[in-house]
Amino acid sequence: MTASSEAASAVDKPLVMMIAGPTAxxxxxxxxxxAAEWGGTVINADSMQVYRELxxxxxxxxxxxxxxxxxxxxxxxxxxEGCSVGRWRALAQAEVEAALAAGRLPILxxxxxxxxxxxxxxxxxxxxxxxxxxxxxxxxxxxxxxEAFHAxxxxxxxxxxxxxxxGDSQRLLRAWEVLQATGxxxxxxxxxxxxPAPYRFARLCLLPPRPALYAACxxxxxxxxxxxxxxxxxxxxxxxxxxAALPVMKAVGVPELAGHLAGExxxxxxxxxxxxxxxxxxxxxxxxxxxxxxxxxxxVLVIETQYSESLREDFFAKIRHYLLTTPG
Numbered sequence: 001m002t003a004s005s006e007a008a009s010a011v012d013k014p015l016v017m018m019i020a021g022p023t024a025x026x027x028x029x030x031x032x033x034x035a036a037e038w039g040g041t042v043i044n045a046d047s048m049q050v051y052r053e054l055x056x057x058x059x060x061x062x063x064x065x066x067x068x069x070x071x072x073x074x075x076x077x078x079x080x081e082g083c084s085v086g087r088w089r090a091l092a093q094a095e096v097e098a099a100l101a102a103g104r105l106p107i108l109x110x111x112x113x114x115x116x117x118x119x120x121x122x123x124x125x126x127x128x129x130x131x132x133x134x135x136x137x138x139x140x141x142x143x144x145x146x147e148a149f150h151a152x153x154x155x156x157x158x159x160x161x162x163x164x165x166x167g168d169s170q171r172l173l174r175a176w177e178v179l180q181a182t183g184x185x186x187x188x189x190x191x192x193x194x195x196p197a198p199y200r201f202a203r204l205c206l207l208p209p210r211p212a213l214y215a216a217c218x219x220x221x222x223x224x225x226x227x228x229x230x231x232x233x234x235x236x237x238x239x240x241x242x243x244a245a246l247p248v249m250k251a252v253g254v255p256e257l258a259g260h261l262a263g264e265x266x267x268x269x270x271x272x273x274x275x276x277x278x279x280x281x282x283x284x285x286x287x288x289x290x291x292x293x294x295x296x297x298x299x300v301l302v303i304e305t306q307y308s309e310s311l312r313e314d315f316f317a318k319i320r321h322y323l324l325t326t327p328g
């Protein structure tokens with residue numbers, strides 16, 4: 001295929017927009033504004049905003065954003081279930097197709113890099129793990145402890161064990177479950193070729209200066225705690241008696257505020273720890289986005305400013321030019 005025919009083929013593919021950025025960068029407000037301007041549907045690409053139990057701490061889009069345009073996959077799953085990247089991708093692809101069928105622009109918005117990468121590049125088809133096997137693995141982890149569980153995985157699957165730390169219980173469980181269910185290492189499944197998504201992508205990444213980003217993280221969490229909404233959300237989550245290994249129980253702010261509610265720390269210390277955890281999370285997101293989402297791709301529109309309503313027209317001018325001139 002010639003370069004010109006490849007370009008024509010790319011333009012023929014349906015357009016999907018991705019708005020990525022670290023937490024507190026303003027991407028949710030930007031996605032809602034873009035959706036209102038361009039007739040879009042905002043589709044969640046944040047691994048924690050899928051859980052209905054986490055509204056406040058994950059800063060899910062509020063009433064103002066929801067009123068501007070349709071939003072999908074926010075608070076749609078119970079934390080009891082857990083959500084794998086494969087499950088999210090299947091849900092997101094269905095929502096993208098629904099938006100396209102309705103003549104709307106699908107806008108994937110979030111800061112979970114693995115979700116964005118998996119959507120664009122595809123995932124290998126790993127067979128489903130039976131529920132009984134998954135439950136047994138969780139029980140074994142609880143009984144054995146993380147170190148012994150990791151050591152057992154290392155004896156059977158040294159490649160995956162070498163990639164994971166004993167503290168990464170969710171991924172340890174996944175590696176063990178796949179090994180038990182299929183007889184093959186998760187590393188082998190991941191190495192198999194995957195089919196990329198049949199879309200062209202307009203990619204935008206918000207990367208505010210680090211001091212401003214950290215200040216926004218701190219201020220937002222402080223406001224949640226001052227209002228008491230963050231504590232109330234964690235209290236309700238703890239009342240469900242969920243497995244501590246579930247992703248929802250590890251969301252930023254949950255362990256720190258849970259310690260305060262259990263009487264282990266005072267509120268000021270819990271807030272400071274949660275703010276530090278949030279800043280660390282934002283730093284990891286920025287690193288991933290710079291290297292994996294942006295990389296050396298000149299078609300990614302990078303805006304090094306936190307989005308706010310006052311900058312709406314400036315952002316729109318850049319996006320309008322980008323959407324009209326970038327083939328994806």
